[in-house]
Amino acid sequence: MQQVISSEQIPIKMWLDNAEDGSIVQARNLANLPFAFKHICLMPDTYQGYGMPIGGVLATKGVVIPNAVGVDIGCGMCAVKTNISADTLSPETIKSMMKGIRERIPLGFDHRETPEDEALIPQGHKLDELPMVKAQYQSALKQLGTLGGGNHFIELQRDTEGFLWIMIHSGSRNLGYKVAEHYNHIAKKENASWYSQIDPAWDLAFLPVHSKAGHQYIKEMQYCIDFALANRQLMMSYVQEAVSSVLNETDYTPMINIAHNYAAFEEHFGEQVVVHRKGATSARLGETGIISGSQGTKSYIVEGLGNPESFMSCSHGAGRTMSRTKAIRELDLEEEKKKLDDQGIIHSIRGKKDLEEASSAYKNIAEVMALQADLVRIKVELSPLAVIKG
Template identity: 55%
Template sequence: MKDIIETEKLPIKLWLKEEEMEEGALEQARNLANLPFAYKHIAIMPDTHQGYGMPIGAILATKRAIVPNAVGVDIGCGMCSLRTDLKHLETPKLKKIMSAIRKTVPVGFRHHENPQDETWMPALEGNLPVVKQQYESALNQVGTLGGGNHFIEIQKGSDGYIWIMVHSGSRNIGFTVANHYNRIAKEKNKTMDSPVPQDLAFIPDDSDDFELYWNEMNYCIDFALANRKLMMERAKSAFTEIIPEVAFYDFINKPHNFASREDHFGESVLVHRKGATRARKGEWGMIPGSQGTRSYLVKGKGNAKSFESCSHGAGRVMSRTKARKTLDLKAESKALSDKGILHAIRHRNDLDEAPSSYKDIDEVMANQTSLVDVQIELQPLAVIKG
């Protein structure tokens, strides 16, 4: 822990210095610390930046309430990694693999033209009104990357092996579920004349809508995993198309937008992680940098002060709009090309995902040595962005 704020109802524990936080994120953290149902303290990770209602890179534990905006609109968004048995990958073969992935994984706003096999979809069990409405369209979305900071990256590990990493979420089904229940939460809070900010509107646990959101949130978490798994299968197929003898091992999956029931400090609470990864003692996780910088495979230390959590990435240092307006396209593209990385910075609109728009991943990792132990460093070789 690097700093602590003790001016609010609950302490705010920071894994960076207070002065390093942007004002908007700091104000949001203070709002969290004054929620009447917040528990123990608020934890802020070193990759934090302003989000909607709650900072990205924050952990909120609650009693008897759930906050849809503290999970976020991309429910279940996360990353998975897979090791190949390859120790070297020549650039011509790498380019062919990336081309094959692009043919089978739609990116940005694109979906599959045809529904995917239903076996990829989580089972429709329990009361899932919004999910059931979205189910048919979700059949065309499973196995698609989306936009923003989502990526498929081929990496070379410090263990000597080639790795594949995928970052994506629950696509439109998660977005629709999140917005539906956030509207309900806002309506409930108005009825209750709640002092809670509308951006942090909550659903009490004695409400029927609590169980509905809980069920649908967990479905979206499962869908997000299925989405990543299918993309990983398509990436594996691309590898085997070019290198038939390749084998794959050590699949790791970690969501970073979710809420879960956990025991902390002797009590059962709901832990909301928004842009934060669970890091129980010995638990594997992933902390990616930006394209062009290292990513890390880590094991958690189970730090109680962070509610057994760590950062989910490097974190933004400037808004997407500012990055597009101020960064130099040629300089950003050249910096990646000079490193030999097959990158995704080709147009000005791509600059929101340029390395300079993110925090220094080395500094982020240095700030959380009390949360995780690095196991493997991953150098980027090629990346597909949404």
């Protein structure tokens, strides 16, 4: 833990240095919520978000805040190790695998032309109790097994022992966005009717967990978390198909999966609370997690140390240092392409818009990992071989 701000209603504990002003303003707002519990946590990848900083952890008593989860509910990462020696793969072989992945998985805003099998959708939920999910259900079937845009990616990676890994970063697609927007709108409307003293400009409208709307949001949020997992599972199966079509006798370890945009009922400091992780990962003692770097930098498989001060959480990635607009405006396209080319990383950077996710727009992942040495232990270090961005 690097710094503590103690001037607000509850402390703000930060595992970072050089925090941007906007994220600190948002953290101060969180620390002055009447139902915020114990302290606010900022992970080393923190940057300003909408309402709550990305990389923030908030525990509350009796309420859930849609904007403290975010619009990509259940967004997370999965990873699989193969038995293939990455050192035996030629650039042409890797390009063949990447071509197969693109043929199987729609990217960016693209959806499937025909719906996926309903058996692949999350089971055990009653659609009649999920109004937003029910309304979006047919559309969601065409989004299942698709990557999405922004910072979502599919990477082929090499570990320090030389084995090939597959990593995917994606979420609940438009379904999560629709659910988040719907319940945030309800929360804002209800907070106004209650004459809530929380400043609407904070964008932190809340729902009591035992209210009708709060109960519905939690159920629909859980569906989106399950949908995001199903989405990653299906994409992983398609990536494995693409790899196996090029390489015979490829074996895969069981998939590691984590989410980093969600709220969960947990016990901390002897009390039951709702822990909101927005761009943060659970890091309970012995728990396996994934922390990704930026495009062209290392990623990590980690083991949680169960630090209670962070509500047993850690960062989800490197964290932005500049907005997407600023990255497009200030970064040099040819220079960013050269950085990847010089490392031998196969990529698809073509135009200025691709600069949104350039590594220069992100923090140094090695420094981020050093700042959270009391939260996680590195188990596997992964270097990128090829990347597909959404």
